[in-house]
Amino acid sequence: MSSLNIPIYLDYSATTPVDERVAAKMMECLTKQGNFGNPASRSHPFGWKAEEAVEEARRHVAELIGAVPKEIVWTSGATESDNLAIKGAAHFNKKKGKHIITMKTEHKAVLDTCRQLEREGFEVTYLDPQEDGLLNMAAFKDAIREDTTVVSIMHVNNEIGVIQDIAGIGAITREKGIMFHVDAAQSPGKVAIDVDEMNVDLMSLCAHKVYGPKGVGALYVRRKPRARIEAQIHGGGHERGMRSGTLATHQLVGMGESFRIAREEMAEENIRMGQLRDRLWDGVKDMEEIYVNGHMDQRIPGNLNISFNFVEGESLIMSLKDIAVSSGSACTSASLEPSYVLRAIGRNDELAHSSIRFTMGRFSTEEEVDFTIGKVREAVTHLRELSPLWDMFKEGIDLESVEWAHH
Amino acid sequence: MAYSDKVLDHYENPRNVGTLDKDDPNVGTGMVGAPACGDVMRLQIKVSDDGIIEDAKFKTYGCGSAIASSSLVTEMVKGKTLAEVEAIKNMDIVEELALPPVKIHCSVLAEDAIAAALADIKAKRAATTKATA
Ligand SMILES: Cc1ncc(COP(=O)(O)O)c(C=O)c1O
Numbered sequence A: 001m002s003s004l005n006i007p008i009y010l011d012y013s014a015t016t017p018v019d020e021r022v023a024a025k026m027m028e029c030l031t032k033q034g035n036f037g038n039p040a041s042r043s044h045p046f047g048w049k050a051e052e053a054v055e056e057a058r059r060h061v062a063e064l065i066g067a068v069p070k071e072i073v074w075t076s077g078a079t080e081s082d083n084l085a086i087k088g089a090a091h092f093n094k095k096k097g098k099h100i101i102t103m104k105t106e107h108k109a110v111l112d113t114c115r116q117l118e119r120e121g122f123e124v125t126y127l128d129p130q131e132d133g134l135l136n137m138a139a140f141k142d143a144i145r146e147d148t149t150v151v152s153i154m155h156v157n158n159e160i161g162v163i164q165d166i167a168g169i170g171a172i173t174r175e176k177g178i179m180f181h182v183d184a185a186q187s188p189g190k191v192a193i194d195v196d197e198m199n200v201d202l203m204s205l206c207a208h209k210v211y212g213p214k215g216v217g218a219l220y221v222r223r224k225p226r227a228r229i230e231a232q233i234h235g236g237g238h239e240r241g242m243r244s245g246t247l248a249t250h251q252l253v254g255m256g257e258s259f260r261i262a263r264e265e266m267a268e269e270n271i272r273m274g275q276l277r278d279r280l281w282d283g284v285k286d287m288e289e290i291y292v293n294g295h296m297d298q299r300i301p302g303n304l305n306i307s308f309n310f311v312e313g314e315s316l317i318m319s320l321k322d323i324a325v326s327s328g329s330a331c332t333s334a335s336l337e338p339s340y341v342l343r344a345i346g347r348n349d350e351l352a353h354s355s356i357r358f359t360m361g362r363f364s365t366e367e368e369v370d371f372t373i374g375k376v377r378e379a380v381t382h383l384r385e386l387s388p389l390w391d392m393f394k395e396g397i398d399l400e401s402v403e404w405a406h407h
Numbered sequence B: 001m002a003y004s005d006k007v008l009d010h011y012e013n014p015r016n017v018g019t020l021d022k023d024d025p026n027v028g029t030g031m032v033g034a035p036a037c038g039d040v041m042r043l044q045i046k047v048s049d050d051g052i053i054e055d056a057k058f059k060t061y062g063c064g065s066a067i068a069s070s071s072l073v074t075e076m077v078k079g080k081t082l083a084e085v086e087a088i089k090n091m092d093i094v095e096e097l098a099l100p101p102v103k104i105h106c107s108v109l110a111e112d113a114i115a116a117a118l119a120d121i122k123a124k125r126a127a128t129t130k131a132t133a
Helices: A022-027 A046-063 A076-090 A108-119 A137-143 A166-176 A249-283 A313-319 A340-344 A347-354 A366-386 A388-394 B005-012 B064-076 B081-084 B092-099 B101-132
Strands: A074-076 A098-105 A123-127 A148-152 A181-182 A202-206 A219-220 A290-292 A303-308 A355-358 B027-034 B041-045 B055-059
Touching: A022 A076, A022 A202, A022 A249, A046 A074, A046 A219, A046 A249, A046 A290, A074 A076, A076 A108, A076 A148, A076 A166, A098 A108, A098 A249, A108 A123, A108 A355, A123 A166, A137 A166, A148 A166, A148 A303, A166 A181, A181 A366, A219 B041, A249 A303, A249 A366, A313 A347, A313 A366, A313 B064, A340 A347, A347 A355, A388 B041, B005 B092, B027 B092, B041 B101, B055 B064, B064 B092, B081 B101, B092 B101
Parallel strands: A098 A123, A098 A148, A148 A181, A181 A202
Antiparallel strands: A074 A219, A202 A219, A290 A303, A303 A355, B027 B041, B041 B055
16 A cells, blocks of 8 residues: 555546656757747747647647648637637538537536527527437437537536547538537547547547646647638637637647557557446445446446435545545535536436546556545445435435425 | 634534434424535434433534534534523534635524424424323
8 A cells, every 4th residue: 555645636537647758748848958939930940940849749639530730720728629619610600500509518618608609699509418428319410400500519528428429420410511519628548539430520629638738729620621610819820810829839749749649558548447447336336326427338438427325425525535536516616506417417416416526547556446445435334324314215215205495 | 625624623523423213202303404405414402301402413414514513513502401502503603613605504504403403392392281281
């Protein structure tokens, strides 16, 4: 147990540490001795060298998703990419139609962008997921209208880790001539991506979930057939006018390197993640009244999202103070609402309040997982001893039948 | 979020966790909150014939501050008369535990639990008085 570093980090879907190899590359692009030039400077070698580094990074990002480098537009992260893609495509096509389709389990960067478009007069359909978190294809087809111009569906869900059938959706949007945007912030290095096979027109990416730095991302913008978007940030005309602003060489190099490593190590890493996830699940699955949230197989291997019924998530997190995880409990969210993703897949408030998301990553170990299993079992048992709901459950009282004084 | 030392102390070493017989005529039970809101408190008090709270037990489903608030309340009510306990207000709990503004509702719930337990024992006593009269 001596090698355990407490607290243990099991929140890789929130963000990842930067891989040492990535950090080393980034540090070469900062100081006077390094590659610090402005990639847009055309008049001297400082600029040329920086541009070279940025273009190499662009190739790495393109390669991971089966795109060509010219289709990659650098941004500050997936939030900006989502804004640029959805607003950009909706605005560009507003004469054709003003209807957008998305899902209730999308990241806020997509949902709030859609809300803004509603305020501007667009109409948005927010589809319910099935109980397993996946999109219902029949319902999706039914939602498509004559005036639908943009469909935005995420690849991997950040809370429950489920993987949507992007190729299945892309086949439909391509046939109908609808722009298809995919928020793939959580997928690189975890699920294979091929934008051509999947018929994706626009794809949001970021570095900080793949062992790259925070504050950098990219938007894939298809060239054939061409995806047209309106710029949201105007200025010096960088990135072919789609996103102005001096390119942050060190950030982009970091993203490129992290994507290069992800492509090379993905197959091996996924096997290891799957083993760790199974180990964690095997260690807790015999406990009473626990539920996995989201489809068990159609999900990335490093994610396990569990509701521990009759235990409240924030207190569970408090008991698990040696382990860094996140919860769908209202008490841990800024909004004081339980996870909207868990509500959308049909979990009741209690189960949403009781959820813990464990996400494992490159630096997770079996030892850490074993330690976590022990702590989780101990904490859940302790909190259930404190829980009047557990008492009632044990007495056979149906909690749904009790009249609670809502406050 | 950082918790105060007092919250952590009550959370890690909760006082008076348990259950009293709710059918005992000397036991008042108050259960407040709702699972859907993320907190449910059950406070039970055992009251002597001369109106002194001899024992108190709680069980709480909720965040750390809710658990700490109910644990504290069991300590506060023990040995007091019903009238004294009635005077306990949520701000007493907020001050004692140094609860931040977002956790004030936990103290309100604890005050509600006291009121509910008192109401229950009073109703029981009123019923027995009537029955014996
Ligand atoms: C699915 C998804 N979309 C978008 C984002 C936002 O990404 P960023 O932090 O790079 O803006 C995240 C991460 O928080 C995410 O998980």
